[in-house]
Amino acid sequence: MNAQTHILVVDDDPDLVEALAMKLASKNFRVTRAYDGVEAWEKIRADKPDLMILDVMMPRKNGYQLCDEIKADPQYKNIAVILLTAVADAVATTSYTHHDGKKTLADDYIPKPIDLDKLVSMVNDNL
């Protein structure tokens, strides 16, 4: 893996974005950040990533919508998408489930709270 591999991290929790970005940068990935689905689209069009790590519950455009739009767009459908799915069994404050995530065309899914080492392994598997 080299520093040219570009990962876009999208979540409306800026601390989670930063934590993921720091972990991925430490593994020599090039990381960009977005804080909602609309901004993510802008970043994708400006600088197409190789892979996206995408939260579900975000303002303006949620992760399911964004994932579906990316996978329906011939220019961007080859971007690998890992969805951050908050599993209702593990996170008391969500009604989104892992099952909801599996209905999208995302390439992979990781539940919150996130195991960072597992995420890095998942990123490598999906590149």
Place this chain on the structure above:
Amino acid sequence: MTGLIPLGGMKFSEELALAALSADGAPIGAEVDVLQALAGDRVNLFYLAVARSVGRTRVCLCVAADRIKLIERLAVEATGGLWTCRSVNSVGLLTIFPHGSRLDALTRSLRVFAESRLPVFGVASTLSALTFVTAFEELERASERLREVFMLRENHAPFKPEFRVEPVTR
């Protein structure tokens, strides 16, 4: 002061209430009992700061406005009267991000609050964000003043929350 500091976004919380708890002579870790009592009632904490100095422990927390009476009861009664509680109704959190580890993001913000005579009940720094606890009715004015020293990116997300996270009843 030179240049505007770039920001990715700014967020307002919903209307909250602040509880300032104080205990003299509390044993180290006494705040854990309070937090466990709150967790037992599944109280969401939007802001939490704990400080201890010379035998006095202070806990400052923000909760949904309709939960403040519960906080007073849990924190004071459930801990045997060790804690005293002072409440401030109608506060809000203003969060700016990312701060980019720039110390001047904090100093400029605090100057803005001071010069604009905006109340600051609490400040927190996290990995990526700076959060200020201020009067709920002053969130818009605080935001306007802050945008005189920060440059918010175009087409940023709305400041106000579009959804509210609620505990799932199972």
